[in-house]
Amino acid sequence: MKQAVNLLSLFLAAGLTANAQRPPSLSSPDVHSDHSITFRYYSRTAQTVSLNGEFLPTPLPLIKDTSGIWTVTVPPVQPDIYPYSFMVDSVQVADPNNTYIFANERFKRSIVDVVGDAPLIHSLQNVPHGAVSYRYYASSTLGTTRQLLVYTPPGFKASGKKKYPVLYLIHGGSDTEETWIKVGRANFIADNLIAQGKAEPMIIVMPYGNVRPKPMGDFTKDVIDDIIPFIESNYPVLNDSWHRAVAGFSVGGGQTLNIGLTNTDKFAYICSYAPYTATEEFQKNFTNWMPDANKMNKELKLFTISVGTEDFLYNSVKQNIAMFEEKKIKLKSYIVPGGHTWMNCKKYLATTLEGIFH
Amino acid sequence: MKQAVNLLSLFLAAGLTANAQRPPSLSSPDVHSDHSITFRYYSRTAQTVSLNGEFLPTPLPLIKDTSGIWTVTVPPVQPDIYPYSFMVDSVQVADPNNTYIFANERFKRSIVDVVGDAPLIHSLQNVPHGAVSYRYYASSTLGTTRQLLVYTPPGFKASGKKKYPVLYLIHGGSDTEETWIKVGRANFIADNLIAQGKAEPMIIVMPYGNVRPKPMGDFTKDVIDDIIPFIESNYPVLNDSWHRAVAGFSVGGGQTLNIGLTNTDKFAYICSYAPYTATEEFQKNFTNWMPDANKMNKELKLFTISVGTEDFLYNSVKQNIAMFEEKKIKLKSYIVPGGHTWMNCKKYLATTLEGIFH
Numbered sequence: 001m002k003q004a005v006n007l008l009s010l011f012l013a014a015g016l017t018a019n020a021q022r023p024p025s026l027s028s029p030d031v032h033s034d035h036s037i038t039f040r041y042y043s044r045t046a047q048t049v050s051l052n053g054e055f056l057p058t059p060l061p062l063i064k065d066t067s068g069i070w071t072v073t074v075p076p077v078q079p080d081i082y083p084y085s086f087m088v089d090s091v092q093v094a095d096p097n098n099t100y101i102f103a104n105e106r107f108k109r110s111i112v113d114v115v116g117d118a119p120l121i122h123s124l125q126n127v128p129h130g131a132v133s134y135r136y137y138a139s140s141t142l143g144t145t146r147q148l149l150v151y152t153p154p155g156f157k158a159s160g161k162k163k164y165p166v167l168y169l170i171h172g173g174s175d176t177e178e179t180w181i182k183v184g185r186a187n188f189i190a191d192n193l194i195a196q197g198k199a200e201p202m203i204i205v206m207p208y209g210n211v212r213p214k215p216m217g218d219f220t221k222d223v224i225d226d227i228i229p230f231i232e233s234n235y236p237v238l239n240d241s242w243h244r245a246v247a248g249f250s251v252g253g254g255q256t257l258n259i260g261l262t263n264t265d266k267f268a269y270i271c272s273y274a275p276y277t278a279t280e281e282f283q284k285n286f287t288n289w290m291p292d293a294n295k296m297n298k299e300l301k302l303f304t305i306s307v308g309t310e311d312f313l314y315n316s317v318k319q320n321i322a323m324f325e326e327k328k329i330k331l332k333s334y335i336v337p338g339g340h341t342w343m344n345c346k347k348y349l350a351t352t353l354e355g356i357f358h
Numbered sequence: 359m360k361q362a363v364n365l366l367s368l369f370l371a372a373g374l375t376a377n378a379q380r381p382p383s384l385s386s387p388d389v390h391s392d393h394s395i396t397f398r399y400y401s402r403t404a405q406t407v408s409l410n411g412e413f414l415p416t417p418l419p420l421i422k423d424t425s426g427i428w429t430v431t432v433p434p435v436q437p438d439i440y441p442y443s444f445m446v447d448s449v450q451v452a453d454p455n456n457t458y459i460f461a462n463e464r465f466k467r468s469i470v471d472v473v474g475d476a477p478l479i480h481s482l483q484n485v486p487h488g489a490v491s492y493r494y495y496a497s498s499t500l501g502t503t504r505q506l507l508v509y510t511p512p513g514f515k516a517s518g519k520k521k522y523p524v525l526y527l528i529h530g531g532s533d534t535e536e537t538w539i540k541v542g543r544a545n546f547i548a549d550n551l552i553a554q555g556k557a558e559p560m561i562i563v564m565p566y567g568n569v570r571p572k573p574m575g576d577f578t579k580d581v582i583d584d585i586i587p588f589i590e591s592n593y594p595v596l597n598d599s600w601h602r603a604v605a606g607f608s609v610g611g612g613q614t615l616n617i618g619l620t621n622t623d624k625f626a627y628i629c630s631y632a633p634y635t636a637t638e639e640f641q642k643n644f645t646n647w648m649p650d651a652n653k654m655n656k657e658l659k660l661f662t663i664s665v666g667t668e669d670f671l672y673n674s675v676k677q678n679i680a681m682f683e684e685k686k687i688k689l690k691s692y693i694v695p696g697g698h699t700w701m702n703c704k705k706y707l708a709t710t711l712e713g714i715f716h
Contacts, residue, residue: 043448043449044448045447045448046447046448046449088448088449089403089404089447089448089449090401090402090403090404090446090447091401091404091446091447091449091451093449093451094465094466096464096466099463099464099534101465105457106454106457107452107459107465108452108454124494124503126503129493129494129503131491131492131493132491132492133489133490133491133492134489134490134491134539134545135487135489136482136487145482145484145487157516157517158515158516158517159515159516159517159518160517176457181492187492
């Protein structure tokens with residue numbers, strides 16, 4: 001059996017690739033009680049290894065010891081969930097010793113969870129938990145069967161009398177339908193706010209928005225013509241605009257503006273987070289846009305645009321806010337510190353969940 | 359807006375890291391109509407890039423052109439879903455141009471789906487689809503809240519009159535609770551076999567089995583004391599042994615033997631795929647094991663052990679089969695070509711789904 005043990009060690013450490021070399025077992029990331037973090041990487045042959053993290057202004061070099069273990073310790077950081085990666089010579093990689101991966105089409109970053117002294121709004125707390133389900137819907141718009149995720153709140157009954165409001169929640173560019181759960185922790189944020197009585201029990205639908213070549217037009221059509229009918233025929237939901245919201249981040253924030261503002265009869269809540277709007281589609285749809293502001297302001301119960309002051313889209317988003325204000329559309333802007341990050345996304349979402357369906 | 363466009367291009371291409379360099383947009387993998395496949399990788403600075411794939415006996419080098427694009431074309435392969443990775447100098451990476459990732463704790467491999475001329479049993483076909491849900495359960499055994507996935511079949515009603523049988527399905531070492539869905543396509547295999555009338559509509563529970571230090575003992579306790587009660591209090595299920603099955607692959611195949619054979623009053627179906635059993639726990643539990651074979655053979659409706667003739671555990675699994683036969687336990691062995699792979703896992707699972715609950 002000895003050979004099998006050794007073979008399995010290889011297999012466990014590095015998958016089933018033929019040329020896998022077993023690295024020493026490393027603890028990385030290692031979050032210390034003062035919220036400082038040690039990162040480790042093993043390579044005997046790399047020339048340079050550096051750490052890129054959203055808690056760092058610039059990359060930090062790791063230092064190699066004689067056994068091939070590269071290490072760096074970062075001073076205490078604010079408790080939160082942060083993406084990071086290593087640059088090993090020319091190759092960006094996720095941390096091979098960390099099982100917690102940033103859900104993205106590229107999967108090249110890891111996540112470090114710096115737990116606070118008190119539980120944070122995105123923490124798994126001792127409250128009733130909702131479920132998150134993969135569902136498959138036929139998209140007539142895109143001519144294929146696509147997947148989406150559906151959060152149902154604690155105590156949800158598919159065939160009970162209670163009907164639920166629905167938030168349609170869209171990820172950013174290169175993210176996937178899982179990013180709002182695995183990085184944004186939308187389900188735990190909802191569980192916690194519902195348990196605290198601050199958010200209404202609701203269904204949250206997280207589609208996959210990366211649609212080419214027209215992410216605004218085609219995805220808007222997919223949401224309106226395919227996703228909403230799928231949800232409304234499979235879940236007990238309230239189907240008037242006052243019980244329907246749309247929100248999204250970055251590219252998904254731009255999609256949110258398009259989906260919501262061209263369908264204010266269907267969505268009374270539009271919450272756009274750091275929207276990316278520098279596209280021909282957005283220009284075409286909104287530059288010479290002449291909305292009936294009075295009608296729209298009656299239809300909309302809440303229209304918010306959120307952005308961080310260090311977001312690389314900050315100026316662009318401010319221009320968007322000014323543009324909507326100029327057109328007399330009533331909106332709340334929610335300007336906070338921070339960049340174009342999922343740390344900020346979690347705050348934007350918590351604010352949305354507290355603000356809708358009341 | 360020009361700056362924003364350029365910044366977003368960076369962001370879309372490489373995530374939000376500060377030092378991201380945008381690679382040219384590459385098509386990889388590129389599956390051709392004759393089932394040959396072209397793989398591409400971009401690096402101006404790498405010294406060597408090679409391809410490792412479960413369709414290859416040994417790694418293949420990629421060749422660099424003057425623009426830094428590395429390429430290799432693999433001759434036609436049998437239609438299936440295959441894991442692969444690149445070795446870039448010393449670093450094993452998933453394909454950065456492929457959004458389809460092998461769900462594993464390490465996420466270092468990609469998947470290429472070589473579609474057949476006719477749909478395969480794991481293909482997304484035009485049949486009714488079940489749902490796959492993330493659920494959270496309190497584990498008294500492990501002292502924490504853990505996640506698991508639950509497949510519910512097409513037409514499932516949480517509060518209807520119909521009650522369902524349940525298969526508990528366990529992944530391999532270093533896999534996650536998602537691997538049976540994302541690599542093993544358990545949900546599509548079930549959807550297709552149910553649509554063909556070959557499998558009973560059933561619930562499939564996929565827990566996360568990577569429990570240390572005692573993956574057999576502690577995980578068995580977690581399944582029996584925590585997971586089964588959670589499922590039975592949250593889903594309309596049949597709760598006698600004739601409507602309960604356990605199956606698993608590799609480390610999960612060893613766990614399957616331990617869970618099933620120490621609880622034949624609870625599981626009438628035990629299906630172990632290429633079990634890894636070279637552990638002290640297994641030796642302790644089974645070497646001097648003296649089962650009441652008559653009683654056990656009455657309790658078990660189906661006990662199978664599956665393995666491929668090129669599996670690195672082939673000899674070890676044959677020894678296990680001989681050991682159980684020596685103890686007069688009735689079992690079916692299912693020996694097929696192939697190695698310790700998820701290509702084989704899909705076959706093992708399809709055979710199980712057709713064989714249980716009839």
